[in-house]
Amino acid sequence: MTAALSAKGINKRFGSLVVAGDISFELPVGERCALIGPNGAGKTTLINLLTGMIEPDGGEIRLGGEDVTRMPPQQRVRRGLVRTFQINSLFPRLNPLEAVTLAVCERRGESRDFLSRLATKREAIEEAHDILKSLRIAHVCYRETRELAYGQQRLLEIALALATKPKVLLLDEPAAGVPKEDSGELFTVIDGLSRELTIFFIEHDMDVVFRFASRILVLVGGRLLLEGTPAEIAADERVREVYLGKAGHG
Amino acid sequence: MSLATPADIGPTEFLAARARWRPVEIVFWLAAITPYFIAADYLQLAGQILITGLFALSLDLILGYAGIVSLGHAAFFGLGAYATGIASKHGWGEPLTGLLIGGLVAGVVGFGASFIVARFRGLALIMITLGLDQIVAEAANSMGWLTGGADGLQGVKTWPILGLFRFDLYGVTAYWYALIVTFLFFLLVRRMVNSPFGLSLQGIRENSTRMLAIGARNHAHVRTVFTIAAFIAGVAGALLTETTETVSLETLSFQRSADVLVMLILGGVGQLYGGLVGALIYMVARDQFSDINPQYWYFWIGLLLVAVVVFLPNGIVGGVKKLGGLLGRRGT
Ligand SMILES: Nc1ncnc2c1ncn2[C@@H]1O[C@H](COP(=O)(O)OP(=O)(O)OP(=O)(O)O)[C@@H](O)[C@H]1O
């Protein structure tokens, strides 16, 4: 079976700094794969490269077998490759219901309609509301996004991505800034998402990574140091040295 | 508006309620017809205010909803004004099709420009729209054989509306005509901003990067809204030509682009009524102040602008809405 997403020999440098050095990996359909690595390792950059927000200097990215290396980001999204952001990137003055409905309407091609009232798109609105319910933020969905609690905004990040009906979801530190006791719950919600959905997530909290990932990639200095099952990663000396050993993150 | 919403209202009903007509809007449009009854001397001014308000409304559509800052919106107003005027001078003075001519010419140029506009934001966009206005104004200036150049276009004659209503010296017909046309386009814009398309425009305004990350068609949306706004600005220009039966280079000037932006900011950007209210305040104030002390007119408007920007981030309409919200909350 073809991989949901594959990268082959991805390279990227910012000036003399190599942020992606010959990165290759494959994500089988439905996998929960974690990407770990110290600050500045190039994790966010890798997501930017995969989604087309940055162009690689070389290499090839395939989405379900199709070469998307030179495709603009919004077209990759429409083909099912969707990301969230490490730093909230939301619509501050829209409420969550509007924001998610907007994403649903864009997907359904209803966003070009300028002569119908939004409320006539009942199906899209209900779908948006269901997504908000599944992420447990439906009760605040009539409030402006900028008024929401930080944790609720993190969930809205994911809700927006889900509204596009992704095949591959790239989560950039979904629990960043969320208190440790709440991040477990957030990952339980993520883990409950459809098994057909392939999830690639960046996370610093090793407890969470070991609990939810079926496979782990370790990125150090822009290069993939290692990949393996949680047990293999936990046992690896090099990982202990470069990452677990000096784990400065909470 | 952040109304206190009961949690038990369904999502579709909630969104439907937001788009519903409010009593204050009905009061506003009823007030718009009062000059006919109580201020017959000011009907000429009232007609001008409506036309300028429509122009400002078209700017609000791109600036207030899609976040496209334009310092050259007069290009489309002037194109509409000249297109209609030139058609009239050459024998076609029928007013309704005249509006269409003005709107179409402005809309076609707007559509062409929208391909450039869609690719830029911020300062670059201000420069591009400014430059576009200068190009059009200079072209009109140098094509004196067509536009009359600095002397303005003479010989414009507007036929009676529907063959029935003649444009009179007191501006009665002009006032009603401007009111009805402005109201109809207001209805169109109101529907647009409450549509799925309008929601996407707000998404572009709020966070265009995130829009790309959810697969939105930003460029196509910007092209559409810019073209429609240009069309409406052209209709406003055509209205001015038809009701004044003359066109001058001033319709294309940078001054007009800047004035309409000032009016919109005074009234409130992205508030739907900001353009109309801003035009009203600006033009009534100019009319009053310039009688007393013409030199100081810009001093007062400058002061007002600074005060509004500092104290009322959403303009006068935003301030009134906030006040209404506070009173409403106390009342319930
Ligand atoms: N646009 C850019 N131009 C130049 N350098 C950049 C750019 N973006 C990122 N970098 C650098 O590339 C390196 C990798 O950054 P990146 O954000 O991918 O790290 P990360 O692994 O996501 O780190 P963190 O765990 O802190 O989120 C860093 O040294 C960063 O300073």
Ligand SMILES: [Mg+2]
């Ligand atoms: Mg990062």
